[in-house]
Amino acid sequence: MARLIDETGGAGRTAPSGDGFQSARGEGSLGASHRSVAVSEGGTLFRRFLAFLGPGYLVAVGYMDPGNWATSLAGGSEFGYTLLFAVLLSSVMAIVLQALCARLAVATGRDLAQACRDSYSRPVSFVLWALAELAIIATDLAEVIGTAIALKLLFGLPLEWGVLVTALDVFVILWLQSRGFRRVEAFVATMILVIALCFVGQMILAQPAIGAVMEGFLPSASIVTDQRQLYLALGILGATVMPHNLYLHTGIVHTRAFGRDEASKREAATFATLDSTLALGLALLVNASILILAAAAFHASGHGTVGDLEEAHALLAPLLGSTLAPILFAVALLASGLSSTVTATLAGQIVMEGFLRLRLSLVVRRLVTRGLAIVPAAGIIILYGESSANDLLVFSQVVLSLQLPFAVIPLVMMSGSRAKMGSLRAPVWLLALAGAIATLIVVLNAKLVIDFLGGGLGA
Known part of the structure; x- marks a missing residue:
């Protein structure tokens, strides 16, 4: 039984965790979007699956945001295909x-933020909320810088002005959500398609060595023993496995109005998992393409480290012999920034409502979050010049990596709880694999901190 606290801080009613129990306000994650997408109880299996298709792509876009670009470009240009394994x-x-x-959301009827609030004391929940917000700010920082760079590459807009222009995306998000959650998903899916097509074009132009690419997917001891490789590998980890995406996914699964009986929940968990797995498979191809492009275009030609997005853009045309390559690069970067900003806003909404039961208007929520990213980004760029933008991108991804344990560990623990999950408790093999992943994240992050404090890491 989970003891809920009402909005004024007094003791609220006692309610069972799970089985779709709503918050004290009587609403679920994302307010009006909660259970807004109908799920047919009849029809073919494929038709029922289509109703669940969409949230996975909102999750996937967070795995190919502008933060990935800096780390993957630096890794590919400096170490060739080695970090493809990462x-x-x-x-x-x-x-x-x-x-x-997906399993936690369906089984408990809660998003991860709500589940943490129900399970932990107020001080612990507050710390987890603060760390989640820090991760969202780091995510937004990468999106602000990436979008601003794309605007400069395409339209010549100075980076300082581009950073300020990114605040206007709040109106895009408001319009999309006012049209229904399916429109949000359609927008993000379209942006992912644009990104994928742009990289297909660049891969054709770059013509990477297939044998070397396949070898890069095999593990190499140097990733752990070489501090610079470890730093970039953790940057890739932070850019790929993102803390805010764990909160996001558990919230947007609830946009589907699936049945509450045991059979319906089992089917919903299966479909939601399949949706995210397919979408993340596409994200893997895009992320690998970024690193492969850097390895084929820059490392193979002896240019060394090219972590600067603008430098990469400038070098693509002469190295690949086509003026189309840098245009595709900039368009993909802009699509990445625009789509990932939508998911960061949704994650921020889920985190704030789930941990604090605080509901802000989307305008206020977006402007506050984006302001916390814009102010440091603009300030550092003005003080240290545009060359500092890339360092900020890579650093933001390492910050995300350091926040991961504080979202992953509660997720794994709750997924293994029979009291919370009931018959949908994760199987032992999945819990063991997730536990190994959580342990690996903690160990690698500990090594990163030790190396950083010892001055052994190059930025």
Whole structure:
């Protein structure tokens, strides 16, 4: 039984956790979007699956946001195809963790923020909320910088102005949500398609060595022993397995009005997991393509480290012999920034409502979150110049990696709880795999901190 606290801080009613129990306000995640997408009880299996198709792509876009670009470009240009294994490993980890998210959401009727609030004391919940908000700000920082760089590459807009222009995306998000949650999903899916097509074009132009690419997906000891490789590998991990996506997925699964009986919930968990797995498979291809492009275009030609997005854009045309390549690069970057900003806003809404039961208007929520990203981004760029933008991108991804344990560990623990999950408790093999992933994240992050404090990491 979970003891709920009402809005004024007094003791509220006692209610069973799980089985779709709503918050004290009588609403679920994302307010009006909660259970707004109908799920047919009849029809073919494929038709019922189509009703669940969509949330996985909102999750996937967070795995190919502008933060991925800086880390993957730096990794590919400096170490060739070696860090493709880090991309593959982080994608597999993401698939496992998002599968737990789908199962937790369906089984308990709660998103991860609500479940943490129900399970932990107020001080612990507050710390978890603060860390989740920090992760969302780090995510937004990457999106602000990436979108601003794309605007500069396409339209020549100065980076400082581009950072400020990104605040206007709040109106895009408001319009999309006013048209229904399916429109939000359609917008994000379209942006993912644009990104994928742009990278297909660039891969054709780059013509990477297939044998070397396949070898790059195999593990290499240097990823752990070389501190610079470890730093970039953790950056890739932070850019791929993102803390806010765990909260996001557990919230947006509730946009589906699936049945509350045991059979319907089992089917919903299966379909939601399949949806996210397919979407994350596409994200793996996109993320790998970024690193492969950097390895084929920059490392193979001896240019060394090219982590700067603008430098990469400028070098693509002469190296690949086509003026189309840099245009595709900039368009994909803009699509990445625009789509990932939608999911960061939704995650922020879920985190704030779930932990604090505080509901802000989308305008206020978006402007506050984006302001916390815009102010430091603009300030650092003005003080240190545009060359600092790339360092901020990579650093934001490492910050995300350091926040991961504080979202992953509660997720794994709750997924293994029979009291919370009932018959939908995750199987032992899945819990063991997720536990190994959580342990690996903690160990690698500990090594990163030790190396950083010892001054052994190059930025």
